[in-house]
Amino acid sequence: MPKPDSWARDAVIYQIYPRSFADADGDGVGDLAGITARLDYVAGLGVDAIWLSPFYPSPMADHGYDVADYRGVDPIFGSLDDFDALLAAAHERDLKVIIDIVPNHTSDQHRWFQEAIEAGPGSAARERYHFRDKPTDGGPPNNLHSVFGGPAWTELDDQVYLHMFAPEQPDLNWEHPEVRAEFADVLRFWLDRGVDGIRIDVADALIKPEGLPDVPVEPGEPGGDPAHYRNLDGVHEIYREWRAVLDEYQPERVAVAEAWSPGYESLADYVRPDELHQAFNFRFLATPWDAAAYRSVIDSSLAAMAAVDAPTTWVLSNHDVIRHASRFGRLGATTAGVPGGANREEPQVDPARGLARARAATLMMLALPGSAYLYQGEELGLPEVFDLPDEVRQDPVFFRTNGERVGRDGCRVPMPWSGAEPPYGFTADGGKPWLPQPADWAAFTVEAQQHDPSATLALYRTALGVRRQLQLGSGELTWIDPPADDLLIFRRAGLVVTTNCGSVPARLPQQYGEPVLTSGPVPELELVPPDTTIWWRTTDR
Structure with missing residues (x-):
């Protein structure tokens, strides 16, 4: 388990999708040198670590999640020397570095x-x-x-x-001893270079059911749901072996599981004392904008992880789901987020409502005990890009479903850094980004928000600073009974958090202290506006 003083217990980790973060060589694809050049910005947010999505040699059938060589860097991203330079630069800024390991499948070019x-x-x-x-x-x-x-x-x-994913991603047989030995060696290759942790892609699917049987098919579904091939007991033997490898290293190295678990208790199995350090809490990401639903998922998550003395993780966006600034703005949608990106016919989105809820949800999330994950660009309030032309789409989901699901490209559009038009400083020498950026993103650039106290960027920086100051990642959470069903009110050491998930202002029974941060305008302190979170500074610790 993470030690009581482990950085993994309360860390805020910033996910970088290398293709889309910063392009240093002008070829339109982000690279490791581009990330290194922007590390001062990342460190200035107030996060503790970065997680890098795959950068290994790959034919890019699934943008790097089809790995041809687990011990190298694809030339499009740079070289091993570039990786070592990034790692050193991150450590100079007190940023830990987590890399993606993709063990369920290889590339067909492996x-x-x-x-x-x-x-x-x-x-x-x-x-x-x-x-x-x-x-x-x-x-x-x-x-x-x-x-x-x-x-x-x-x-x-x-x-x-x-292949549980694309045909170019054949699944490995994890009952084979050579497979287990190979990945233990891959882990040591990167740990020896100094990485601080690993994120395990599709961590729940490595062991398949004996005999590869048919699975139940829901009415109207074209085939069996691969969820039936996940979360089998045998995966835990693998992670006990991996934990032993991680524990060979000092200072501490950690691992986080990408596991879409059917229940809180089965998710907690991945973080038992002799297994992994964290597991992504996708149930929180998939929670609709509803006070009762949030209270339930928060309580259940904290209880399940407390039972194995592991930290809870919280996340609202990543490279596989619709950005939460757009998910929360969907009109008529009941669920907040599921993997696989957008469908062809998405519900209409109210951008203002989506951003207001996204800011409120983030402020609520960053006050919760445990570890939080942020996805590049969410600190700018970036929306999903739904209207990419079909001819530029590259996600295998789009091609495998004949365009019925347009997939995940919309959350992977390159970061806007500066300027009034594309490429917004993303790529050097005026190169053309690998996915086109919207013409109306000028207000979302880092440059445009850098000195604006009302910008989403300022909200994130301030919240992360207060979180660190008050050590909100540790300690207990206590609920305060709300006066209205749409209100969430909870107490942390030195802070009370109020979130209004309703459509009308909610009156508080009292002021809980001095308002230190609000996710949106609050004309009257007795009333929490709809889609708003307030942090109240209190004297109790």
Whole structure:
């Protein structure tokens, strides 16, 4: 488990999607040198660590989550020397560095899969993956569908192979000893270089059910839900082995699981004392804008993690979901966020309401005990870009669903840094960004918000400063009974937090101290406006 004084227990971690953060060489794709050049900005936010999405050599069928070589850097992002320079620069600024490890699958260009192609059916090389003979009826071996759409099986000569994502991402067989030994070595390669932690992609799916059986199919669904192939007990043996590797290193190295768990208790299994340090709390991300729903998910999350003495994590946006400034502005939508990005027909969005709720939700989140994750650009209030032309879309979700789901490109549009028009300082020498930026993003640039006290950037910086000052990541949370159903009120040491999830102003029974930060305008302190959070500074500690 993380030690009581571990940085992992209350850290704020800033996710960087390297393709879209900053481009130093002008080719239109973000790179490691671009990240290094912008680290002063990241450190100035007041975060504790950065998490880098994959930068390894890859054919980019899934933008780096199809890894061809786990021990290198793709030339589009730079070199290992560039990574070492980034790591050193981050550490000089007291920023920890977490990298992505992608163990569920490799690229089809990985040397192991190329060996499997060469060796043919029945070979030892194919045992590292899930190959099966083609059924005599011509169909797939089971009814499983890919997360990205379409069957989870692809033909190769007289056999088919399993891929829970794109065909270019064949799933590894984690029952094979070579697979386990290889990834233990990969971990040591990066830990030896000095990384402070790892984020484990698809951490819940490494072990498959024996015999790869059919799974139940819901009415109207085209195939079996791959969720049935997740969260099997065998994954925990793997993470106990990984924890032993991590514990070989000092100072402390940590691991966080990307696990879409069916329940709070099963999520807590990933962070038992001899396993991982954190697990993403996607139930919080998927919570609708509703006071009762938030109280329930907060209580359940804290209780489940307390049972294993692990920190709770909180997150509102990442590279796989619609940005929360747009999710919360959906008209008529009941759920806040699910993986896979946007559908072709998205609900209409009210941008002003979405941003107001996003700011309020963030202020509420940053007051909760535990560790928080931020996604690049959310500190600027960036919205989802729904209207990308089909011809520029690159997410495999778009292609695998024949455009029915347009996917995740809209949350990956490159960061706007400066200027009044694209590329907004993202790319050097006037290069063309790999995804087009909207023409109306001038107000979202770092430059435009840098000195504006009412900007979302200022809200984040101030909130992170108060969070650190009051040590809000640690300690207990106590609920205060609200006078209205749409209000959330809770107490932390030195702070009371009030959030109005309703559509009308909510009257407070009292002022709880001095208002230190508000997510939006508050004309009367006795009334919390709709879609607003207030932090009240109190004298009690």
